[in-house]
Amino acid sequence: MTVEAPTGRVAEIVGRIVEAHRGSRGPLLPILHAVQAELGHVPPSVVPLLAERLNLSRAEVHGVVTFYRDFRAAPPGRVTVRVCRAEACQAVGGQALLEHAVASLGVERGETTPDGAVTLDEVFCLGNCALGPAVQVGDRLHGRVTPARLDALIGQCR
Ligand code: FES
Structure with missing residues (x-):
């Protein structure tokens, strides 16, 4: 091409x-x-x-x-949701939370929902290790995020 x-x-x-x-x-x-x-x-x-x-x-x-995964070929969505995949968060369900996000949004890591609202990404430590699983939605950091809470946070982005 x-x-x-x-x-x-x-x-x-x-x-x-x-x-x-x-x-x-x-x-x-x-x-x-x-x-x-x-x-x-x-x-x-x-x-x-x-x-x-x-x-x-x-x-x-x-x-x-x-x-480098940092570089994206297409513009990001209006909000980027970053799910922590580092060790402390993994120990308290970070991987399952990321898999829930993939299923819930219908996109893979690094992809944006078709409506342009949300880009899903992974991150390796948000400095919020004591309150895992940690997620960043836009500029805001959230701790002890459950799948239901993640869905609610994502819902607020739309
Ligand atoms: S390991 Fe997830 S915030 Fe540090």
């Missing part, structure tokens, strides 16, 4: 970010983080542009984008 380089606003933003990192060593990762911070995701169309500007192959850039 051929992906054309972006034009217009995306190209302008990516160009500005690349310029800001000119001369820095190993700039690809910080550039990708900056692109995601500004656009909310890393569109596949920026891969050829970054490859050209950084003198890398498209495969190299694509490999980095897809290796």
